[in-house]
Every structure is written in structure tokens, then in C-alpha cells.
Amino acid sequence: xxxxxxxxxxxxxxxxxxxxxxxxxxxxxxxxxxxxxxxxxxxxxxxxxxxxxxxxxxxxxxxxxxxxxxxxxxxxxxxxxxxxxxxxxxxxxxxxxxxxxxxxxxxxxxxxxxxxxxxxxxxxxxxxxxxxxxxxxxxxxxxxxxxxxxxxxxxxxxxxxxxxxxxxxxxxxxxxxxxxxxxxxxxxxxxxxxxxxxxxxxxxxxxxxx
Numbered sequence: 001x002x003x004x005x006x007x008x009x010x011x012x013x014x015x016x017x018x019x020x021x022x023x024x025x026x027x028x029x030x031x032x033x034x035x036x037x038x039x040x041x042x043x044x045x046x047x048x049x050x051x052x053x054x055x056x057x058x059x060x061x062x063x064x065x066x067x068x069x070x071x072x073x074x075x076x077x078x079x080x081x082x083x084x085x086x087x088x089x090x091x092x093x094x095x096x097x098x099x100x101x102x103x104x105x106x107x108x109x110x111x112x113x114x115x116x117x118x119x120x121x122x123x124x125x126x127x128x129x130x131x132x133x134x135x136x137x138x139x140x141x142x143x144x145x146x147x148x149x150x151x152x153x154x155x156x157x158x159x160x161x162x163x164x165x166x167x168x169x170x171x172x173x174x175x176x177x178x179x180x181x182x183x184x185x186x187x188x189x190x191x192x193x194x195x196x197x198x199x200x201x202x203x204x205x206x207x208x209x210x
Contacts, residue, residue, distance in 0.1 A: 005067060006031055006160055007052055012061035014047055024061070027208060029160070030194050034183055034190045036199050041191040045193040046087075048210075049162040052191070053084050080108045083153035087165040089145050096148055097133035097142070100113060103152055112156065122151045123183060127174050142169035150178065163192040167199070 007029040014022040021044035050056040053076030167175040
């Protein structure tokens with residue numbers, strides 16, 4: 001686990017047209033941190049995650065990953081080390097097993113090997129039946145899609161998990177399992193966005209209101 005700064009937002013402002021969604025935002029995330037970003041809708045919570053992935057560029061200020069600015073020159077290397085799970089993941093079409101396997105064919109992931117035993121354990125961990133691997137991804141419920149996307153992120157062994165409303169579509173048991181997994185891993189750095197009061201009340205989370 002790294003104890004230094006992994007991700008840093010330095011006086012970041014973002015505008016979409018005439019609307020300012022973030023203004024002079026500052027945050028430092030260190031190795032092992034569990035950070036919850038919360039606040040009213042439209043305040044830029046999801047934008048904070050997209051900034052880290054280089055999917056949104058700041059109008060002022062900078063975002064740093066391991067003290068190197070996230071920009072066009074560094075963004076692809078940054079993305080190889082971050083796992084971003086959107087609220088409504090759309091990772092493709094076809095059988096779930098094939099979609100998971102195809103992720104390991106991407107150039108950025110070719111040095112990794114899919115551990116079938118770990119995959120089975122993660123399915124059980126997140127209360128998914130093993131036969132979901134043979135189902136079409138398009139036919140899954142929103143909660144099932146969320147958990148498949150989370151499992152892929154875990155299998156890729158990234159150093160920071162960026163989770164956007166990760167339990168929004170889950171039933172209480174599945175939500176408890178997801179929260180327990182991420183909050184219980186000492187080697188896991190998490191930045192989560194959620195409106196869910198269960199996240200806000202969870203122990204071990206540093207809450208950041210925007």
C-alpha cells in the first residue's frame with residue numbers, strides 16, 4: 001500500500017458552458033484512503049471522477065496522479081492504473097464470460113491473466129450466481145451489470161477504484177457485500193460518489209461534501 005499522494009486536485013474549476021460545476025476544488029487521496037464524495041445533484045461529484053480519468057479537463061487548476069499532472073501526455077498511463085466504475089456501466093454486448101475475457105485482450109491489460117478461481121470467488125462475494133457468466137450482458141438487471149463491472153475492475157488489479165453510485169441499483173444484501181469488500185481491504189484505495197446514507201454512515205470513510 002502506498003502512503004504518499006496518489007491523486008490530488010489542486011484548485012480545480014470546471015465549467016460546462018455558462019454553468020460552473022466545480023470551483024476551486026481541492027482534495028488529496030493517499031494510498032489506502034477511503035473517500036466518499038457527497039452533496040446535492042449537479043454539484044460536480046461525478047465530474048471529480050471523470051477528471052481523474054482525463055475524460056474532463058479542468059478550466060482552471062490541475063489534477064495530479066502520483067505528482068504528475070493528468071494531461072494528454074500522461075492520461076493513458078494514468079488510466080492503466082485507475083479503475084472507473086460508472087453508475088450505469090455499458091461494457092458491451094454478448095455473454096458475460098466473453099466480455100470479461102475480452103477485457104484481458106486489450107493492449108493495456110495483456111500483461112495480466114484472468115484468474116478463473118478469483119472470478120468464481122468474486123461472483124460469490126458479490127452474490128451473483130455462477131451461471132451469470134453464460135447470460136447475455138444486455139439481459140442483466142442494472143444491479144447485476146454494476147456488480148459485473150465491479151468484478152472486472154477488481155480483476156484488473158488497479159491501484160485506485162473510482163466508484164460512481166456503485167450501490168444505486170443493488171438490494172440491501174448486495175449493497176452490504178459491496179461496501180464491506182471495498183471498506184475492508186486495507187490495500188485498496190477508493191474514491192466513491194454516492195447519495196446513499198449507508199455510505200455516509202459507514203466507518204472508515206473520509207467524507208467530502210461539495
